[in-house]
Amino acid sequence: MRADILESALRLFAAHGFRGTSLQDIASDVGCSKASLLYHFTNKDAILSELFAPIGQEFETLLQRLAPLQGEEAARAAVAGVVDMSLRFRRQVKILLLDVDALLDHPELPCVDDVTEALVDAMVGRAPEQEPRVAGWMALLGIFLTTARGVAIPDETMRAELTDGAFRTLGLSS
């Protein structure tokens, strides 16, 4: 029953956001009463927290694994780890990015800023060439994410450089 609740909650949270999903919505989807949800979970936040428990543990172990490493080795491991996490916990991360407020209300969750910062540290230096079509896609998506979604790029200079690079990639004058 707990599993059913978590499954419904995950799907609804991902579809309509944390604030956009009421306990009644979850209960109706599961096929039980609202009170039954609060028998299995202390409150609505507890459902979200439990959904993110695995990703939180993963992030913790990743950070521990990164601690002894240095330089490029650490960079590669960090990137690989975060990419792997984002792929495996796709739906959870989707909720994470969708519901900024829920994220702020749950400081114990892996913060997007932490992930981003780790990526910044990791990406200093190099990246082999790639296929033009894929590169173009990434450029556009990167622009969308950084300018529209507002994911923090700490260095303003780097932000400008990113934008310029994107324009260049697209064959446009910056």
Added chain:
Amino acid sequence: MRADILESALRLFAAHGFRGTSLQDIASDVGCSKASLLYHFTNKDAILSELFAPIGQEFETLLQRLAPLQGEEAARAAVAGVVDMSLRFRRQVKILLLDVDALLDHPELPCVDDVTEALVDAMVGRAPEQEPRVAGWMALLGIFLTTARGVAIPDETMRAELTDGAFRTLGLSS
């Protein structure tokens, strides 16, 4: 006064989302009563709609300007237009991407899917080489956006290709 309301609403919507911002929040930020908001705007949705009015018009004119074009010319113009829009209406687009529900509730707004699809059409083909550091950044941000944020990439094959390319860019085995 209308301008003050719109300014506060834009800032609060961007910070806490549409659902996460109450009329009372806006009224307190503006420094007036909640009823005063509803004198200037018919309802809460009307505030959001008016915030998106300019971007909606821009998108409409962009589509009209693209209509007579073909092939690479259309592709370049589409990309340039969307990039330009996303930069100029940064805050509005941020709200747009944050609040998926608000977006669904307002079909008259420029849909993210439409924009994305236009970009897909535009990006078929080519993209010159770029600086490795910037490329790496874009790859990571692209992964985050496509896998975590769930922005629609219509073709599943292309999605896989994108992921593989990202892995390759990062020097990781796919």
Added chain:
DNA sequence: GACAGTTCTGTCCGATCGGTCAGTTATCGT
């Protein structure tokens, strides 16, 4: 000062939210 039109607000409303609690139903070991 009287008036009219615009702007603003206090107060109320129904709906819905997350959450509590007493009490019912189902399950199971003995």
Added chain:
DNA sequence: ACGATAACTGACCGATCGGACAGAACTGTC
């Protein structure tokens, strides 16, 4: 068969939501 425990539910609560509405306050004109 029976008691104990777990699982579940209907009814209710205070708070807050978006919104309605009558009337007060402000503004400019004559």
